[in-house]
Amino acid sequence: ETGVTQTPRHLVMGMTNKKSLKCEQHLGHNAMYWYKQSAKKPLELMFVYSLEERVENNSVPSRFSPECPNSSHLFLHLHTLQPEDSALYLCASSQDSGGNQPQHFGDGTRLSIL
Amino acid sequence: KNQVEQSPQSLIILEGKNCTLQCNYTVSPFSNLRWYKQDTGRGPVSLTIMTFSENTKSNGRYTATLDADTKQSSLHITASQLSDSASYICVVTSYNNNDMRFGAGTRLTVKP
Numbered sequence: 554e555t556g557v558t559q560t561p562r563h564l565v566m567g568m569t570n571k572k573s574l575k576c577e578q579h580l581g582h583n584a585m586y587w588y589k590q591s592a593k594k595p596l597e598l599m600f601v602y603s604l605e606e607r608v609e610n611n612s613v614p615s616r617f618s619p620e621c622p623n624s625s626h627l628f629l630h631l632h633t634l635q636p637e638d639s640a641l642y643l644c645a646s647s648q649d650s651g652g653n654q655p656q657h658f659g660d661g662t663r664l665s666i667l
Numbered sequence: 668k669n670q671v672e673q674s675p676q677s678l679i680i681l682e683g684k685n686c687t688l689q690c691n692y693t694v695s696p697f698s699n700l701r702w703y704k705q706d707t708g709r710g711p712v713s714l715t716i717m718t719f720s721e722n723t724k725s726n727g728r729y730t731a732t733l734d735a736d737t738k739q740s741s742l743h744i745t746a747s748q749l750s751d752s753a754s755y756i757c758v759v760t761s762y763n764n765n766d767m768r769f770g771a772g773t774r775l776t777v778k779p
Contacts, residue, residue: 555710593676595669595769596711596756643710652698652765658710 556580559644559659566634567667574629574662576644582657584650585627587619590641590661602627603650631664639666670694671759673770681778684747688773690740690757698760702731702742705754705772714742714755747777 557578566572578585587599601609602621616638618630627644641663645656671692680686690700699718703711715724715731717740724731728745744751757770 555712557710593771595671595771598767645710650765652760652767655701655713655716656711658712660708660710 555657555659557644557646557657557659559642559662561662562660563663563665565665565667566631568634568636570634571630571632573631574642574644574664576627576629576659578625578627578644578646578657580646580657582646582648583624584647584654585621585624586645586647586656587617587627587629588643588645590643596643599629601650608650634664634666636666639664669771670768671757671770673755673757673773675773676771677774677776679776679778680747682747682749685743685745686747686775687744688742688755688775690742690759690770692738692740692757692759692768692770694738694759694761694766694768696762697735697738698762698765700731700733700740700760701758702729702740703756703758705756707753711756744775749777749779751775752777 560575585602589597599613600619605621620628641661643661644659647656648654674689701716702714705711717724717733730743733740754772754774756772760767
C-alpha cells in the first residue's frame with residue numbers, strides 16, 4: 554500500500570467518450586502529479602499541482618484536462634482521445650514539488666482507446 | 668536523445684546471482700538521482716536517493732553508486748530473488764526548476 558489510490562485500474566473507451574481518472578492520496582502531501590507511461594519509453598510528466606495550484610503543464614493536448622479540488626484528490630478528465638493516448642497513467646504525490654522528496658506512485662490506470 | 672540513458676534495456680539472470688544496472692545522464696545542474704523499482708502492474712517505488720556528495724547508498728540487497736564527475740550511476744543487486752523481477756527506473760533531478768528526467772528503465776527477469 555503506497556498511500557496513493559487510483560481508480561479505475563483499467564479503462565477502455567471510444568474516441569468520442571468522456572471519462573475521468575481519479576487519484577487520492579492519504580499521505581498529507583502537498584504536491585500531486587500525473588504521468589503517462591508508454592511501453593519502453595520514459596515516464597512523461599503531464600501535470601504538477603502544488604497546494605492545489607497547477608505549477609506545470611508539459612505541453613499536454615487539451616483533450617486531457619486536470620482538476621485538483623483539494624490537496625488529497627486529483628482528477629484527469631479525458632475527452633475525444635486518440636489511439637496513441639493508450640497507455641498507463643500514473644498519479645504520484647510528494648511532500649512538496651521541490652524535487653528533493655521521493656514521489657509515491659499509485660498503481661496506475663491502464664487506458665485503452667478503441 | 669534522452670538525458671537519462673539506462674542499460675541494458677532488459678536482463679535475465681538466475682536466482683541467487685548478482686547483477687548491475689547502469690544509468691548515464693547529461694542532466695545539469697545536478698540535484699539528485701533516484702532509483703525506482705516498478706513491479707508489473709504496479710507503480711514505481713523509490714529504492715534509493717543520492718545527492719551530489721553521496722557516492723553510495725544501500726537499501727537491503729540493493730546498492731546504488733554515483734559518480735557525479737562521469738555522470739554515471741549503477742544499481743547493484745546482490746543474491747537476486749524471484750521478487751526482484753521488475754523494471755528499474757533511474758530518475759535525475761536538475762536544480763533548474765527541479766526538472767526531473769526519467770530513464771526508460773531496465774527490465775530485469777530473475778529465473779529459478
